[in-house]
Amino acid sequence: MEKTGELDDFDRKILHEVQIDNLLTSAEMAERVGLSPTSVQRRLNRLRKDGVIRRDISVVAPRDVGRTLTMIVSVELERDRADIIDSFKKALRQDPFVMSAWYVTGQTDFVMLVTARDIQEYEAFTRRFLHDNPDIKGFRTTVVMDEIKTSFYVPPWG
The missing domain is CATH 3.30.70.920 (Lrp/AsnC effector binding domain/regulation of amino acid metabolism (RAM) domain)
Known part of the structure; x- marks a missing residue:
């Protein structure tokens, strides 16, 4: 499912941050990407619903x-x-x-x-x-x- 045409710079910043640390709060993420916590949460929900973010997992050694x-x-x-x-x-x-x-x-x-x-x-x-x-x-x-x-x-x- 290709969504690259639908992603804006904020989506891409969110994707960058969530891949580094998916335990960031919406407030922490908002501060890093320049959006409100509500907007970040709405975008994360959409990215998950659309399948851009497939899963939230922990990598075990x-x-x-x-x-x-x-x-x-x-x-x-x-x-x-x-x-x-x-x-x-x-x-x-x-x-x-x-x-x-x-x-x-x-x-x-x-x-x-x-x-x-x-x-x-x-x-x-x-x-x-x-x-x-x-x-x-x-x-x-x-x-x-x-x-x-x-x-x-x-x-x-x-």
């Missing part, structure tokens, strides 16, 4: 909750059929081990970000989610050694 391994997994499907693609997308959305996932072009069909407590838990995940799926041709795992940056920030200016 995986290691701090015992998820010591993070992997980037590239998956190649056996066949490029819509029903197989849709089924795999549904499985990705539902599995709690999968933090993020993308349907991509190139040599692989999907890329996913996965966390696990340890290598044994990851192996169990691969058996359950990948090896036991007859529609998976193959997959490659890259283990993350050091998290350099984690961000969902999207520059609001075109």
